[in-house]
Amino acid sequence: MHGEVDTPAASVAHDATASLPPTCQEGPAARPARAALSGRLRERMARDFQGRLRDEWGGRFVTHGRSPGPQAVRLDGNDYLSLSGHERIVRAQIDSLRRDRDIVVQSGVFHLEDSPTHRLEQALAAHVDAEGALLCQSGYAANVGLLQVIADADTPVYIDNLAHMSLWEGIRAAGATARPFRHNDPAFLARAMRRHGPGIVVVDTVYSITGAVCPLREIIEVAEAHGSMVVADESHSLGTHGPQGRGVCAQLGLSHRVHFITASLAKAFAGRGGFLTLPQELRYYLMCHSFPSIFSSALLPHEIEGLRATLDVVREADGARVRLRAVTARVRSRLAALGYPVANGTEQIVGLEVGLEADTLALRDAMEARGVFGAVFVAPATPRDRSVLRMTLHADLTEAEIAHVERVATELAPAFRPWDWASARRQGREAGARAGAGSGSGSASA
Numbered sequence: 001m002h003g004e005v006d007t008p009a010a011s012v013a014h015d016a017t018a019s020l021p022p023t024c025q026e027g028p029a030a031r032p033a034r035a036a037l038s039g040r041l042r043e044r045m046a047r048d049f050q051g052r053l054r055d056e057w058g059g060r061f062v063t064h065g066r067s068p069g070p071q072a073v074r075l076d077g078n079d080y081l082s083l084s085g086h087e088r089i090v091r092a093q094i095d096s097l098r099r100d101r102d103i104v105v106q107s108g109v110f111h112l113e114d115s116p117t118h119r120l121e122q123a124l125a126a127h128v129d130a131e132g133a134l135l136c137q138s139g140y141a142a143n144v145g146l147l148q149v150i151a152d153a154d155t156p157v158y159i160d161n162l163a164h165m166s167l168w169e170g171i172r173a174a175g176a177t178a179r180p181f182r183h184n185d186p187a188f189l190a191r192a193m194r195r196h197g198p199g200i201v202v203v204d205t206v207y208s209i210t211g212a213v214c215p216l217r218e219i220i221e222v223a224e225a226h227g228s229m230v231v232a233d234e235s236h237s238l239g240t241h242g243p244q245g246r247g248v249c250a251q252l253g254l255s256h257r258v259h260f261i262t263a264s265l266a267k268a269f270a271g272r273g274g275f276l277t278l279p280q281e282l283r284y285y286l287m288c289h290s291f292p293s294i295f296s297s298a299l300l301p302h303e304i305e306g307l308r309a310t311l312d313v314v315r316e317a318d319g320a321r322v323r324l325r326a327v328t329a330r331v332r333s334r335l336a337a338l339g340y341p342v343a344n345g346t347e348q349i350v351g352l353e354v355g356l357e358a359d360t361l362a363l364r365d366a367m368e369a370r371g372v373f374g375a376v377f378v379a380p381a382t383p384r385d386r387s388v389l390r391m392t393l394h395a396d397l398t399e400a401e402i403a404h405v406e407r408v409a410t411e412l413a414p415a416f417r418p419w420d421w422a423s424a425r426r427q428g429r430e431a432g433a434r435a436g437a438g439s440g441s442g443s444a445s446a
């Protein structure tokens with residue numbers, strides 16, 4: 001599709017790639033000029049982005065470091081139980097691809113109540129102790145589609161500051177007002193609810209950049225006291241937490257007090273997809289009003305069969321869960337002993353908040369040069385001056401790999417001085433305040 005051209009200057013065809021880094025440019029000008037981007041868009045890129053790309057990222061795209069070789073220690077994925085390529089899951093997908101040739105590619109709203117899709121929904125609902133579930137194309141679609149329907153312009157939505165972007169997008173799609181509350185702070189939430197009235201409270205059970213656990217019981221108590229509904233995103237706890245990987249809500253015996261659970265199936269389930277739980281009375285209403293549900297096509301049969309097999313594998317993966325917790329405890333305590341500020345979380349996601357983007361990239365590059373690959377998180381995933389190198393742990397990390405990560409962290413600490421980062425000072429202040437208040441924040445590790 002040709003783009004709109006909204007200023008005269010932009011209507012002159014020109015090389016729209018001229019300002020891109022050399023690696024992004026095309027070869028000699030043998031082809032006809034492409035339709036030009038609008039002048040307004042080019043101005044916006046120049047104003048908001050190109051300085052950042054050039055000066056802070058050194059002309060490289062921020063999340064693109066080096067290619068990890070076969071010996072690399074990969075701490076940049078979300079396959080916490082190391083299920084990718086699991087024989088039973090692959091077999092289920094292949095069998096379905098061979099068998100289910102007569103597929104109809106369509107929106108999930110057309111799938112009947114006796115379809116494999118619906119059977120998977122029932123199995124997922126039972127797994128997390130919910131009445132019903134709706135399968136979605138992704139965790140992102142689940143969050144946007146749910147909030148778009150359950151919130152509206154008159155519903156305040158109280159959302160933890162660190163909740164996932166898709167939840168904020170859902171609030172926007174609903175035309176509702178977001179009332180952010182301080183991360184993991186039920187007292188702050190209570191004050192906001194006294195001021196703005198009942199609505200919807202939105203949290204992640206395990207936060208995606210820090211690995212912090214939500215104080216879910218306290219949050220629910222505040223929500224109940226103010227007659228509000230609760231949405232809990234279990235993307236980073238489904239499969240890893242609770243008995244048989246049922247998640248934090250089930251682990252704490254709180255499933256019946258949470259109105260909606262959402263989750264990505266692209267984390268511990270290592271697949272594509274997501275789901276949300278819901279009471280049966282809401283099912284058709286939501287299916288009829290949730291735009292991602294209506295206007296985007298559903299998962300394919302082999303994806304459904306793969307996820308069905310994955311659910312069985314996840315349930316039986318106690319060994320991997322135990323190993324993941326042991327790896328988490330060991331890596332976290334070693335990093336803490338070396339002076340890295342990791343008190344922002346407790347679980348399998350370790351977020352090193354380096355601060356400025358250029359400094360985070362320098363740490364990423366130094367680690368990658370030594371064979372350890374994390375993932376860079378910058379704005380809009382974090383505030384501009386609070387960028388993070390995230391390291392996600394998984395159950396298949398070997399002793400040798402863990403020892404290597406520890407060696408690299410030890411070697412780099414004197415140069416990067418993590419104890420001097422603003423995040424280290426902040427965590428120190430927070431620990432002091434907690435000690436003063438005589439309270440602690442609990443881990444939900446099962």
Ligand SMILES: Cc1ncc(COP(=O)(O)O)c(C=O)c1O
Pocket residue numbers: 138139140141143164166204208233235236263264265266273274
């Ligand atoms: C907490 C949380 N919710 C939702 C999502 C979106 O999941 P998906 O990748 O399946 O769209 C993510 C993924 O980044 C996440 O971390």
